[in-house]
Amino acid sequence: MTKPMTIEDRLGLNKFVVDEEHAHIKVNTAICQTCGPKPCTWACPALLYNLVGGEIKFDYAGCLECGTCRVICPKPGAIDWEYPQGTFGVHFRYG
């Protein structure tokens, strides 16, 4: 049996064109402080929302652009979700 792949290994297989200048998702961590369960930390398929020292750390670079965080977030205003600028972001070669 093959071992489970880490999320880093899986994201490493994908083609990404990261927009270094501009984050397409902005997280207002002050609002996140008021969120009890923080479902983004488990629901994001790329596991990009992590609790570090009690605060949400989010990295947009490996985003699969699915929108799960946007739908599951219980706190209006905590996640400002836009698509990356044209040509940037994930580029599925199979899809």
Add this chain to the structure above:
Amino acid sequence: MAEERMDAIVVGAGPAGSAAALTLARAGLEVLLVERGTTAGSKNMTGGRLYTHALQRLVPGYREAAPLERRVTRELVTFLTAQSAISLDFQSGRFEDNSYTVLRARFDPWLAEQAEAAGAMVATGVKVDDLVLEHGRVVGIRCGEDEMLANVVIVAEGANCLLPRKAGLRTREMSPSHMGTGVKTTIELPRQVIEDRFHLTGDEGACQLFVGDVTKGLPGGGFLYTNGDCLSLGLVITVEAMLKNPVRPADLMEAFKQHPAIAPIIAGGKVVEYSAHLVPEGGIGMMPQVTGDGILVAGDAAGLVLNLGYTVRGMDFAMASGMHAAEAVIDAKAAGDFAKAGLAGYERRLKESFVLKELELYRNAPHFIESTPRMFGTYPALLEGILGRLFTVTGTTEPVHFMQAARAELKGKASVWDLATDAWKGVRAL
């Protein structure tokens, strides 16, 4: 600011958008198809399988020309427990060209090319930031500093849509109870290996849907599609289930790959991609307004998906809705009225076609699935218990009759009344 005003701008070069642009271009209308990915399909993901009836009407010669993966001749529906898989396996020569497996990064560019060849302008790598409104009416799109004007904007931007809200067609954010999250791993294997493992020859393909342990008993399910030279393995779990249970879809995906019924099928394969996408799962009950002044919404953005558990469809609904949106725009141009009333032909056509007739017929399917939790845990376990006893021979001196064993399995899991009511609800909903 652009001076000229096109007949239509279509946002998103997926099946809905390209079908709309192709239909408009064929009718001689001036249409711009805008796609944020570098190529059409590069932002899209499907399970996936395409039921071909709508494509047949859109591009009758598709079978020779389209980059399809495999012609589906084998259907499997599987209940999963942690250690078992119980399947209904239907392999048949009766499926001529009912459905094909597809990969969107291969299929979508071809469909967008058909639109371009028919005369549509296609702009890739362009993200639409906002709609341009004039007296509350949509008159174009804004991309960065640029504005492009059109009589109608057809929004086909997919499940995770932002523009309908900006146009006031959606008043609230999408509800977790209406959406599923799909994750998928694409695994390369030689063609011959795929054919041997699934008992296929030539262009034949297999599709397998799973319920049970794949989502750890939560609402959702797994899928496995055979493509030409790779497998699409993944699962969908409702966002609402993840809101209530701290379950990671990223981990469910890896656990699914380890399942004793899956591991041998993917053994030796090379994982080449990991993807995720939202799936609108609310049925007709979640449909937003799809018509406004100068705007129409088609495909996943309009929530046009039908999941019955044994068939999962979105791309055929997308193409048909794109075609109907285009037809409504053609009529609106002839009448010179692009306001909501002038575009009313869109919803009329959706209602007259399979799109809303089927979604209406199966209005209760999403509710049945979410209100029958036993489907995802109890019933797979029950089946495993009964079949486990049925197929186990011990030679004991105190043999137990099968019916006695079945009753023992049922005890504590579900009552006969539960079975009867779930079956009745299921028959009515599905």
